Amino acid sequence: MKYKSQKVAYWFFALSMLLLVLQITYGFVMGFARIGFDNLHEFIPFNTARAVHTNLLVVWLLSGFMGAAYYIIPEEAQRELVSVKLAYVQLISLALVGVTAIVGFHFNIWEGRKFLEIPRPLDYLVVVNVLLFLGLILTTLFKGKRQTTTALVLSMGLLFAALLYLPGMLPFDSQVTDSFFRWWVVHLWVEGVWELIMGGILSFLLIKLTGVDREVIEKWLYVIVGLTFLSGVLGTGHHYYYIGVNKIWLIVGGIFSALEPLAFLAMALFAVNMYRKGEKKHPNKLALYWTLGAAIVSFVGAGLLGFAHTLPQTNIYTHGTLVTAMHGHLAFWGAYGMIVLAIISYSLPNMTGRKLYDSSRGRMAFWLANIGMVGMTVAFGVAGVAQVYLERKFKMDFMLVQKEIAIHFVVLVLCASIFATGIILYIIDFYKHGKPSDEALEINE
């Protein structure tokens, strides 16, 4: 750690871990409900569990991204954060807004729009919170000694993520228009600007971990984010095939979605090649595991599995089935979950001064979480494909099909337990690092 103010990142990461545990807990509630154990129905009906599960995902990742920015930007800009106090205000308000929203979901207070369930008044608070965050990051960046490409791409991703939240707040009377613009937020986040954030963090980590020249890494960073937008923006069309808009989206969405895996492939090749090229072997092996893991798993989850059901001819059968959940889980885990865990693994020893670079617990955390998540993805996939055939090809009733595929959710819950064990080990490791300390300044340099 080079600047004292980088320590603020620790608390964003801690919040992130807490929310991740809660997210997994609600995931179990849903998994059990699907097997038939819906005993919590009165307090946590499925729609509550679902809204909590997906919104916590967004908030823990955002908290992780924000922590990453608070750690990376001072180091890249070569100056302290402009205000540490305001960063803590932002952290506390983020936690309060998140917790209020989630408590509200248990009392039927929400907007009921997939992924954007947070009620409108809280939306405004989110906007204020994010503006404060951006203000702190951008002022630090532009007051700093240098503006690196890595820092610019990361900040641009965060800025666009904030701007793109706005179309989701527009009111529409038509369900179709509502859905259309909801995807401007959701799709352009996860298959657009969040990839800038991921790319920025990945680039920072590769510079630090491999020692490859910054110019080389940042040049490829531009190519990758260029490919992301080139395919991802018009790739939004794959959400528009069958929701009531013009057929033109079948062609545009079909072609550009097919190109989307290229960006992820480029990212995976880029990370692996930089690792091979690098002469510096950083002792933080766990950070390297998570960094390379993120690049590779995101290609499989977001790239390949996404492609598996975005062709219009396939999507007409898989749209609105568990096949989407299959892709969603591995994509979010690989692209965003793992990159957040990577930056945490890298920065924790630097902030706390405890160099727990490599431990069997850390390795177990990595492998168990990944094996568990791959298992869950397979379980969702098998259930989804069975659902497609039984319900949409053989015209069986929805609920009869659900009974037939319930067994796959037993497998899902088992794999989720392996995944959760991995995450618990990761959090134990997090805890063992202790608190951030000024004594850790420059300790690695």
Next chain:
Amino acid sequence: MLSKKQARAFFLGGTLVTFLIFIGLTIFSFSKENDQTNRENLTAEVVRGKEIWESNNCMGCHTLLGEGAYYAPELTKVIDRLNIRYDGNGEEVIKSILMSPSPWQLNGRKMVAYGMTEQEASDVVAFFNWIGKIDLNGFDRVISPLAKEKINK
């Protein structure tokens, strides 16, 4: 070999061009002659139905236009489907489920008991009727096999 400057130009140029095309296509698909969203039949009842749909997070279990949580049935063609099963009483069945004070649990999976008023339940039915008439580029036939049989008769 590609320089950093060229790489940046590729990123900025590509983003700008695709985003402009995206905006253009959005305008195109909502223009009057290409619109297929059933906009002309939006009534106050339908809009109220949509509000009820959202304020109870129905999408947290069901799917509509293929979007939702895959825990409870797709409702895009629900009235057609239930009309066939309940001798043309689909709308009445839906209303009774929505107005019921105890959880509906056909085949064991519980739905939250909303205990809606007659008016609220009719609004939701109006919403489903409106949804059912949107041109979905063929998806409606896949999700509503029973309706498809009816169409083919």
